[in-house]
Amino acid sequence: MKKGTFKGLEAIILENEHLKAVVLPDFGGKVASFYDKKADYEWFYQAKVEQLPMPHYGSTFGEYTPSGFNDLFPGVDEGPHPINNRKVPDHGEVWSMVWEVDEKLDNGVTLEVKSPVFPYILKKTITLLDDGLEVRYRATNTGEAPFAYIWAPSILLNMNEHTQIEVPEDCNEIISIEPDNEHLGAWGSRHPFPITQSKDTKEEIDLSKMAPKEARNVEKFYFATRLSSGWCRAVQKDINKALYYSFDPDKIPFLAVFKNHGGWLGDYNFSLQPSTGMYDDVYVANKIDRVAKIAPESEDLWIFRITVEELN
Template sequence: MIITHTDYEGLAAIVMEDECLRAVVIPGWGGKIASLYDLRHDREWLHRNPHLPYRLPAYGDNYVRDFDAGGFDECFPNISAGDYPVTPWQDTPLPDHGEVWSLPWQVSEDDEELHLAVSGVRLPYWLEKTLTLDDGCLRCDYRLANPTSFPMAFVWSSHPTFAVQPGLRLHLPATSVQVEGALGPFPARAGETVAWPVVGGVDRSILPPRDAGTATKLFAMKLDGGRVALEELESGASIAFHFDPELIPNVGLWMNFGGWAGIPDVPNYYNLAIEPCIGAADSVTDAMRNG
């Protein structure tokens, strides 16, 4: 593996590369992984929103309207905007998609790894992320510290949006999912639990046509294993998450197949976010209620 520094769409970035994979990280933009390029199949796996320029955010900026540009972000200590529910920080407002995506992360490196770290703004935490690359596998190790004597409830979600096309297969180790929200002709409503992968007589593990007109947020609450994958059947290209389901017990799915766009007057997006997460809800309050 080699580590180099570069300019990526006008922003300072760090490149990690081996013979199989090239990863581009932007420490100043929440430690965003902007690119995961499969060198074996000549394929970019991460979605790039063509309607949003790359620029550094400020704390509290509007994620959906101005910074949903694609790539792999981190959502912590919440996802949906709202007031924190637990004392002594009760009623503290937290921004959409959390705090850390919009913050510059401290960065250090050596020949073997890239180390990123950030501290909270409105809650007192310290979050670290260490990246290593070996034989096409990008390993992400996390460490979270609470320096206070008070328990701190949180939601954490990885938030990579993938560049996908109809016909890809999603491998999810679950037989049911809970609906967080749905737009378009999806046969279940928020709060319902439905069987997976066949929902409403349709195999949802096969990505639909671009004009499907659906946008659905789902959570896999009970996992049968710790591997989630996307497979391109024709080329054999695939990308997968491997994790310990005892530590990361849930997977969120944002399945947007022409059903939604966060910017007015642009075509609806076609992308997929696969989100190993802790807390099967977008708000801390709902995650606590769900256990």
């Protein structure tokens, strides 16, 4: 671990023979860059700016150059929280807050943030491995009532015509959560995965692949059932590698996919989002029991790993 700067902000740099990761404690504790030295490839989507603007609490996510790996917590959509009806900001609280550096490690760092509105403390230890990145989370409920939350990693990845996503075999149906989409239809529309038919053009579409940037659309969907296996992969055949996400499906039982074909901010990127809740809105998720809960004065622990794999 060493100190440095990244796009004008103070950074913690984790580096070994194979990989380099850049952490920005003041910008939501985000992992801003994940660079594969051997492939000479940046996995994380980079905002095309020389200076990253610093968000403030409650900022709108899309106004602050979305890029890299941000934690979304305690919800994703802006809206009321079931514990006290106080507003959860857009994409949650913690991505726009300053995280305190709690402990420095040889190959990692522990960061911590405390909500000014809700009764929780979120801590994470980011460790650079020989073949990837491990993040260990600890969410503590400091209140006297159960605390509902959605956590998801918003990891915006670079993509091109070679990009493909892979998921467990039983992930064979999706639910669209975009308000309206030319191919997937209205919010709540269900489709088989990976092959479906466009609602608009009636053409066959492979949802595991990406449309060109010229499509100018956005897709976000959840797989319809709880996960029985805790993994998903982003495959880049052009560099003969994949980014493999692994996690405990008992802790993180849902999976969403976000694909931005130039339709949001003009960017071209995508995100695989394992999640502790469904449909992004923590108030709704709590109503339908698709959400994680921490008992009063207790804590939840979970581990999320990213591994760089060579394709066979």
